[in-house]
Amino acid sequence: MSWIDIPDGSPFGPENLPLGVFRYGDEEPRVGAAIGDQVIDLAPVASAQMLDGAQLFAEPTLNAFLALGRPAWRATRNWLLDLVRNENDRDAVEPHLTPQSAVSMQLPFEVADYVDFYASEQHATNLGRLFRPDSEPLLPNWKHLPVGYHGRAGTIVASGTDIVRPSGQRKPPDASVPTFGPSQRLDIEVELGYVVGTPSKLGAPVPVDSFEDHVYGVVIVNDWSARDLQAWEYVPLGPFLGKSFATSISPWVVSLDALAAAAVPLPVQDPAVLPYLSGSRLVNFDITFEVYLNGQLVSTPPYKDIYWSPAQMLAHMTVNGASVRTGDLFASGTVSGAAKDQRGSFIELSWGGREPLVVDGKEHTFLEDGDVVTIAAWATGGDGSRLGLGEVTGRIRPAVS
């Protein structure tokens, strides 16, 4: 399939070709494509082949490339597919291959607006049971619209960035006044994030069937969460400091064209959705996440059961005329499956802290200082090989005193 040596089980086979921004030593960050355990430095290769827009690969973010739109994304993908398949291109490409272990990966794009949805029925049900034990777990609006809210774009960080334990106000149910201190219920949220390339116009909703015209691809998102801060602050305007301290994303953006091989039908939506959320090409993706706490696999959330299609999320987000911009990121919300070991957060995995996990012989509920969380994700490509999203990782540092 490729003249480039690709290790068995690599997430980055010759049909994946995700894009990211890498830095080699002190050189300027620039755009690369992942294949196997190497990076192709795209700017010099594209430039030598006089590819249209070659200079965009010399930029320190993917934004200018993302703004080009789907026809250009497709043309670039086809060019890349040829490069790695054609032995004839070997001499042109080989000098620009670098081991991924020798480069540092950067935030792949400058984030414009960040929206976080709440699209997993199992997760919303679990959190309803935990936060509101005496009511129906799913709220009345949940099956009529993809519930979502805006997160903080300026604190989206590259994979590998240390996460400082946030401090803030929390008020346990039995306390009369809030206290201040480091979060005692620090958590993760395993999510899939959609990266917008082509902007839309203010006042012009994006129809549900135009999803692929606007969204370039996907990343893994870990929306770090401080459950104690969140519980005290979130009524009535939603989560704020419980989420805004950091959100980590994976370095490689996998295109929708690569991911098409993993498309699956959407679960049945009952009650029927309103016409603006109804479309002929609504799909989900059969992606499996793997959550590692200090190197031990603790959960495998499945994306395929997510209730809302990303096309519905985009249509909903813009139906009021709100525009999207290049670099917008919208994420699925925590992905949780039906089985206990498929839950996408520790508040669910430990059922509110009452049922600790045992990791490396030690009981774990929420995150402790020094803990390292790594989330990987993969689908199966058209040729049966692994089509991976790579991974996102972060280590918890102690609170600032």
Add this chain to the structure above:
Amino acid sequence: MSWIDIPDGSPFGPENLPLGVFRYGDEEPRVGAAIGDQVIDLAPVASAQMLDGAQLFAEPTLNAFLALGRPAWRATRNWLLDLVRNENDRDAVEPHLTPQSAVSMQLPFEVADYVDFYASEQHATNLGRLFRPDSEPLLPNWKHLPVGYHGRAGTIVASGTDIVRPSGQRKPPDASVPTFGPSQRLDIEVELGYVVGTPSKLGAPVPVDSFEDHVYGVVIVNDWSARDLQAWEYVPLGPFLGKSFATSISPWVVSLDALAAAAVPLPVQDPAVLPYLSGSRLVNFDITFEVYLNGQLVSTPPYKDIYWSPAQMLAHMTVNGASVRTGDLFASGTVSGAAKDQRGSFIELSWGGREPLVVDGKEHTFLEDGDVVTIAAWATGGDGSRLGLGEVTGRIRPAVS
């Protein structure tokens, strides 16, 4: 006070000198200062006088200037004060004066993250009574922390931008399922917005007494709101499409240094706030808003009674380690006074639509197509003259069918 002719009652006297971005004909947008009813084109004047950073005034946004920090902001202000006071500078400045009526004002800065607070006790109480008539109007957290959430940065628009009536889902209490259509409860929110200049570092909270090191100045904010969309969507993650279609801001950014003349003590906070919200220099500003519907004054919300100081908003927003960036905007939330004609939204002015206003002989509750809303704001300067923020305006266009 100045060799420049300043009309009586002008919001832009010689001690105000707000900055904005203007466009003259087809020329590139660039930075200007307002004085009286004129604009000073700053780039050529600063360049001729070899002012440090003069080239930043040739940029199409204020962001590069905002990033300089308070010592540079002060130096620039002092330079400007001298320019307009000194008859000697007349020959250098006069060729670069243009009537404001001859230029079009642009969005003054590129917005990074947008946070909206909920800091008026009167407004929060009014909305509590309207939305949750059977419970305590103020929620338990309200006096312990400045409640806030993230809004959509990408749909913040310049004053004068038409507002297309948003469509979306709404479910009246007596309906069994939601319906889709144009908002029937389109509203305004009168707010003061704080513009961040100097960024902070991820993981490093901004102390409450460092407010002036980070915030450059203020604008008027009209956070257009679709109350019917908001009511159906906002539990549990907060407002989303009910707000995200548009937020208008005034074109002139008034510096904290100019506004210092209008500083007043903060209202007494009881219960006492936690130490991270407690400071020695907590102030509010004695600013009065004027809300005009189709040219008729309908409300005069007073800012001075706002419960939370902007220094507390900034300290709270970063206490979890979240960083701020140049161009961040955080707003007060709707400003409402105790009197009926001091309320900062139509849902309050018309008490949920049940008590229509009479404007120009016609009953008004929420906004109708063609309505024009203009919000002005002013304080009193040190010399007793009017220290104005200018105005923000927008006209409602019919929904897209």
